[in-house]
Amino acid sequence: MCGILGTLPPTDTEAFTQALHTLTHRGPDSFGVEQLGGAATFGHKRLSILDLSPKGHQPMTDASQRYTITFNGEIFNYLELKKELEQLGHGFTSTSDTEVLLAAYREWGPSCIKRFNGMWAFAIFDRETRELFLSRDRYGQKPLFYAWVEGKFIFASEMKAIFPFLKRREVADDFHWMKKNVFYYEATEKCLIKGIKRFPAGHHGRLRDGKLTLERYWNTLDHLPTVPKTYEEQVLRFRELFLDATKLRMRSDVTIGTALSGGLDSSATIGAMAHLAKNNNSYSDDWQHAFVAAFPGTPLDESKYAQMVTDHLGIGATFENIEPLGHWDKLEEYFYLFEDLYITSPLPMIMLYGAVKRNGVTVTLDGHGADELVSGYAQGTLESLWDARWDLKRTKDLLNIYQESMNEDKVQYQRVPSAKVYWDYMSRKWGKKLLGRPMPSVDNQHPNFNRLDNHAQYLYAMFNENIMPTLLRNYDRYSMINSVEIRMPFMDYRLVNYTNALPSSSKIGKGYAKRIIRDAIDPYLPKEVTWRKTKVGFSTPIVDWMQNELSEWFMDTVHAQDFLDCTLVDRPKQLQKRIAALVKGENNQFSEAQRCWTALSPYLWEKAVLKRNLTDKP
Helix, strand or coil: CEEEEEEECCCCHHHHHHHHHHHHHHCCCEEEEEEECCCEEEEEEECCCCCCCHHHCCCEECCCCCEEEEEEEEECCHHHHHHHHHHCCCCCCCCCHHHHHHHHHHHHHHHHHHHCCEEEEEEEEECCCCEEEEEECCCCCCCCEEEEECCEEEEECCHHHCHHHCCCCCECCCHHHHHHCCCCCCCCCCCCECCEEECCCCEEEEEECCEEEEEECCCHHHHCCCCCCCHHHHHHHHHHHHHHHHHHHCCCCCCEEEECCCCHHHHHHHHHHHHHHHCCCCCCHHHCCEEEEECCCCCCCCHHHHHHHHHHHCCCEEEEECCHHHCHHHHHHHHHHHCCCCCCCCHHHHHHHHHHHHCCCCEEECCCCHHHHHCCCHHHHHHHHHHCCCCHHHHHHHHHHHHHCCCCCCCCCCCCCHHHHHHHHHHHHHHHHHCCCCCCCCCCCCCCHHHCCHHHHHHHHHHHHCHHHHHHHHHHHHHHCCCCEEECHHHCHHHHHHHHHCCHHHHEECCEECHHHHHHHHHHCCHHHHCCCCCCCCCCCHHHHHHCCCHHHHHHHHHCHHHHCCCCCCCHHHHHHHHHHHHCCCCCCHHHHHHHHHHHHHHHHHHHHHCCCCCCCC
């Protein structure tokens, strides 16, 4: 896992290196800069994970001296690909996946990416054709940005590496739309900074003769398999795919661990890791490191469930109490490193992965992706009501699932009676149907999209176009700020294809959301965790913080003159009153506190990113 930077035409080495060093957190172990025949400059900041020797150094050039790569990511099935390439006559001098990727490109060209099981953002320069090839993984697990500045093409892992090339930093024309649609801009080319674009997930691109052409190479709807007919067979196949996805992601030359919340998804991941290690002596004890974010005394604390999991598996855990005052003075620096906007403070997540790194762990296997694949959120449960609209028994079951998933705290989390939940959802849905409005998705005209039921369509859009792309971006930042790589078994493309083809009744029903995960992982976890219905989620206990440790900070912030003058904040005086009401306990709703943070964050972002002093120019 690394940071990459490149320019065409080339950039002076000294100036280029200064820009590259803005990515040091992504790759603190070594760096390389290479001038490519007067045509381009490639740079790489390395986080060493596979082949820790200098043989894994990048930028890397293949044996023919034709292709040079700078690569951020991991190809988890590199050993299988390496064996296939050796049979085709390729030789290897390292044990890195980068060399395998280069050989695969040399052998199969751009089509090689469909063979990769992994996450990536890479650039390959062809000295013979003078062409640049760019690729980003299927779902956008690894970031990639680009810009044109006075005829120069720049690409990088983060926007901050492009900042030195810009004449000035300005907010994008769509900034105000993005701040109001935090979950919807990550899956587009839009960026908060004017002149920078996001390279789309599931695409590759060619730059030749000053022209960039993009092509979509991956659409899950084109790869839906035939699934077993019975639910029992579906569970067995899901378990098989999940275990194999976990096994591939346990390949590492450095210590691995897991960020364990105590919820189903992260517990499933560590349960699978423990099962694989127990039945395969090739795994060392270097994977048995669980890290838990604890929020004592708040409704978001799940540490007791995490303890149940580690006790059940016989694995030690590091519990990191998330105390905001110890890190809040770093908030501006964290915003700069994070670069984007979100609905909650990045502090707890950054602190957790900081604890991971301090304890000597470089790679974690985490449970991200399961909620979006298999309906872990309340809104997903509601969307299944449309499919059950003529089935009273299933409707009651779904409404019970919805109610039982709510956080147990009734002060910060409002409960709405099931009858009102049903009426409000169905009246809105019927209205949309009568108006002929399809499920919002860029792929809603795809034949296979229209074969999915309403619930599956909603999950597809969530996974590909709003929630999941945003969370992938977030966790890439949270972890890489601390030089930690996250691997996600639920994001294995084989599992994604399979789950998208399952009927909704396999994902939600019989009293449970994420039903198939529970049945698949049940043999490996304590029942209290597998069959727990409450959904908490990893977030910031923002109400508790606003009313206690951070009350003074919030009040000082919203009374500062530069906040009141900030043009990126809508109605700052009104926001000041809303935040004061929360601080004083006049309002205790978590949802309102989250909305206030979202409205406040453009001000914090402006100070940290837009106004940060970056004077060095390439």
